[in-house]
Amino acid sequence: MSLLPDLNANEDETSYYADKTWVQCESPRCLKWRLVPKGDEAVAELDHDKSWRCHMNPDPLFSHCNIPQGPFPNNSQFKEHGLKVVYFLLPVGSLVLVKGCNWPWWPAILSPDPNVEEYVRLDSEGYVEHYHVEFLGKPHTRYWAAAKHVELYHTSSTKPKYRNMRGAMRKSYEVAMEEVAKVREMGCEERLQISHFQPQELLFQAQRLMHAIERMLRQCSNQQDNQGKVETFRF
Template sequence: MDLPNLNAAEDKVSYYLDNTWVQCESAACMKWRLIPRRECEGFEPDQPWYCRMNQDPFFSQCSVPQDPFPKISQLQEFGLKVIYSKIPVGSLVMVKAGKWPWWPAVLSPDPVSAEYVQEDSDGDVEKYHVEFLGSPHSRLWASASRVELYQATPAEPENLKVSLKKTYKVALEEATKMENVTCEERLQLCLFKPQECRTM
């Protein structure tokens, strides 16, 4: 079989076009794996994906380190699609919003729509509704690319504005208390809640 004679750049483009990054849904792993795009076509939107499902034997265990993840600019350049694993509602997360530092938050239902996740036309996660901890709480629809599971107590961000120090401290105290409770219990601690249906 003749192989097309591609230069390095073109080769890289076709490599990225034919593959999709998927994220392992094991909370202890959350690593990204590059798999052939055709493999994703059979995925159900709500079906979780784990490293062990990878048909590439070199990357089919959670213990295998992740390949270098491309930069956002490369993703855009190559039109690469990324599928984020769906994090359960009530999860404790860190969120990066605008110029704010990474901030502790809870994935919670939007008080108006009662939804906590927005999906694109393929049914893949695009945004999460988050309730930021601190004093006061606030809420936002955050891009899935800027939401990460809360792992351990983060260090205070460098150059944190004096005006934010107090609320950041409160946020961390709340996050620490929420670390070892269930998602349901964490949702009870959220302040923005969908209105309950009123019965006549």
């Protein structure tokens, strides 16, 4: 279970946050933070070693994983209080939204980088720093994104301003959303199988290259043999 210390952003919000604690849902498909009243019986039993999920929330307005997350303190508020946001490790194959530089929030799948076969980079303290993401759309592209720019995809997620998109970006976004409709119901494993950047594909490419080199070497040595025969014949 993940708990956050109390954060009182400003005077107005003090009463709202008073006697409440942020708790994170541990369902890998959810991971939303819920503000839970401390005085409640259910919360009095909060145990750091036990898992906690939205349905355990005594607040019925936020007691289901399908309910969007309420207002959550942003990064600057955390920094003000000398706290660091620790990003929970999202499972490989997760459908996520990613904010790349100069691009709107875009749907993507967490997939292993085919060159290193890893999908996550940790910082020196062991916290998630970057995820390898495969952007949906046309064409699929890949990128190492900062963890703070990656969030699990859910329908209430920040949507890019579609009407502001033009040309190739608009087309790619349409394709990406069609893909989202298909992959949303899939499990993580299944999503990885449709990844366009399969480590196996690189292996096949390497094997094909090796065969081509072997063929060339054989042709060269055959030519040399033939030349050798001609020369032998001459002598």
